[in-house]
Amino acid sequence: MIFAGSNGPGSSQHSPGQQKIMLAHGGGGRLMHQLIDDLFITILVDPEYDAKHDAAICTAGGAKLAFTTDSFVVDPLFFPGGDIGSLAVWGTVNDLAMCGARPLYLSVGFIIEEGFAIEQLQRIVRSMRAAADRAGARIVTGDTKVVEFGKGHGVFINTAGIGRIDHGLEINPARIAPGDVIIVNGDIGRHGIAVMASREGLSFEPPITSDLAPLAAPVMALIEAGVNIHCLRDLTRGGLATALVELAQASGRELCINEREIPVSNGVRAACEILGFDPLYVANEGRFTAFLPPDDLDTALATLRAVDAEPHVIGAVSDAGSPLVTVKTLMGTERVVDMLSGEQLPRIC
C-alpha cells in the first residue's frame, strides 16, 4: 500500500501542538487511517491517483504499470516461516499483485544498525534473492545506510516495486458489486501469531508458522483462467477485518461474512483464546481476499486449488447500501465488524 505507516491526532485531551506519534498510529487501525487521510494524502498526493489502493496505477509509453513501496520493521528479524528479507520482497510483490500486476522490478533500501552481524545480513540477503526468484521479480537497484548503535533495530528494509498490467481488468474497490462472492485464499492469522510467539518467547505445539507467501502466481492464474476479478486486497497488519472494513468504505457496499466459514487453524485459534485476540484482526502476509461475480466462483476455486491454495467462500456483498461489514455469528445473530483503533493488546484476565 502506498501509505501504510503510523498515526494521527491523539486524544481529545491534548491540543494539536502536544500530539505525538504513538505506536498505535502504525497498527493498521483507525488511528493510522486518520494520519494517512488527514496528513499524508491531503498534502502529498496528486488527486488524480488513488493513494489508498495497494499500488498506484500509472501509464508510461502505452504500458500500464503498477508502482508501490513498503517498509519493514519486523521484530524478530527471523521468525517461523520467514524472515525480514522474504517479507520485504513478497510484501511489495503482493501489493503489485493486488492490482493484477505482474511484478517486474524491485528496489531495496537497507538501514542497518552499527554492530549488526554480517552473517545475519547475509542470511537476509540470500533470502531476498530466493524470494525474488520465486516471485519472478528482479531486484535492480538499492541503497545502504548505517545508523549508530541503539538508533535502529538490527536492520530495517524498504522495498519498492514496479509491475506491469497486461490485461483489461479493472481491479479496484469501485467494482465491488451487490451479489459478489467474497473468498480468502487460506486460513487466517498465522503470520501475526507466529511473529508474536517468536518475539514473546511463547511456543506452541505443533509450532505455528507464518503464512508468508508470494501472491502473484495465484492472482495471475485467476486472471489467465478468465475470472472476472472485481477487487483484490491482501490481508496485512489489521487482518481480515480491517481489509474488509477498508473495502466496505471504499466501495460504499455492505459486506456480509459468516463467522462459521472463516478459516482459522486450531493453533491460531488456541493462541488467540489464550491471549484474548480476535483472529479477524491478526496479521497475515500470504493471504488475500477476492471479490468475484458468483458465476466465476467455481472456476476461481478450482484455479486456486490448482496452485495449492485452500480457498474458502466467507461471505457476499449485500445489495443494501450501508458501507460496513457485518458478520453472522456462530449463534446466528448479526453484528458489525469494526476497524480497531490501534493494535490488539493482550487481555488482562
Next chain:
Amino acid sequence: MKYIDEYRVPRAAEQYVREIRRITRRSWSIMEICGGQTHAIIKYGIDRLLPKQLRLLHGPGCPVCITAAEHIDQAIELALLPNVIFCSFGDMVRVPGTSSTLLVARAAGADVRVVYSPLESVAIAQQNPRHEVVLFGIGFETTAPAIAMAVQQAQMLNLKNFSLLSVLALVPPAITTLLDDPANTIDGFLAAGHVCTVMGYREYQPIADKYGVPIVVTGFEPLDILQGIHMTVAQLERGAATVENQYSRAVTAEGNLPAQKLIRDVFQTVDRNWRGIGSINQSGLALRPSFGDFDALHRFTLGRSHSQPELRCISGLILQGRNKPHECAVFGAECTPEHPLGATMVSGEGACAAYFRYRQQKIEPGGSIKDITK
C-alpha cells in the same frame, strides 16, 4: 478445540434459548459481573436471543474500567520518572487517567513495557539492575496470585530494584455495594468464573442469603452464559436464592487453595476507590507491611493527583447496571475508542467499547438509521 467448540454449538444454544423462553414468566434483571462475559454476550448477540422480559446488566468486573483515574495518574507519574521501567498488562496502557495515558507517556519517552505475566517484570528487574522496575498490579482475584508470586520471587531474589503499584480489587465487596444501593434493580448475578476458579464460591452464599439473590458461577463461552442465565431464571421463577455452579469444569466450592494462600501471605485488604462507583470498604489488596520494601508508594514520592470526574461520562452508572452504553448522550459521538471519555469505552472488555465495536448504527439506503445498538 476441546473445551471451546462444544460450548459454541449453535443447536445446543437454540435449545437453551427455547428453554429460557419457556420458563421465563416475569421480568428480571440479571447482571453478569465480568467484562469477559459482557464481551461474549455482545460479540455473539446473546442478549438478542433472550425473551424481552430478561434484561442483562453489565457489571463492574472489568479491571481496566474500575481502576480509578488517580491510580493511572500515579502510574504515569512513576513511568515518567528517569530510570524507571514501568511494566503493565497490555490493555491498561491505553486507559486515560486525568489527562493522559501510559501510551502517551511512552511516546513522551517513558519506558513502558507490556508484560504477559507478572513474573516477566521480575526478570526485567534482574536484567536491569541499574533501573527501578515497577509493576502495575491490576485486576481482581484472578491476577492477584501471579502478582503475589512476582513479589515473593523478588523478595527471594533479594531484588532491591523491584516494586509494585497495587490497585488490585475484590469482587464480593462490589456486589454487596451494588445490592446495598436503594436504587438497585438487580435480581440475580452471573458470578465471574475465573474469579471463582481462584477463590471458590463459598464467600458468595452469605450474599445470596442476606439479599435474597441467586448467584450462578458462570463461564465465558456462549453456552456457558446461556446455561448460567437459565439457572438464574429458574431460581428466580421458583423464588430460590442460592449459589449454583455452572462452570464446574473449572470451579470448585473451595477454589484454588495454594493461590488463596499466596494472596493472603502477600496482601491485606484495604479500602479501594473504584472508578465510577467510589470508595468501597475492604475491596482492595495492598502489600502487607512485611513486603513494604516492594511497595512503589513507599519507595517513590508521588504528587497528589487532582483527578476530576468527566461529567458527561456515565460509565459509573453503566458499571452499576443502571444504564446501558447506548443510553449515554455522548456514546459514539464525543466518546469513541480514539477519544474515550471513560474507561468503559477504552478497555476492550468495557461495555461501551463492546457496544461500539459490535453494534454501531447502521445507515439504511435513503439515509434512515437502522438502530442495531439496542
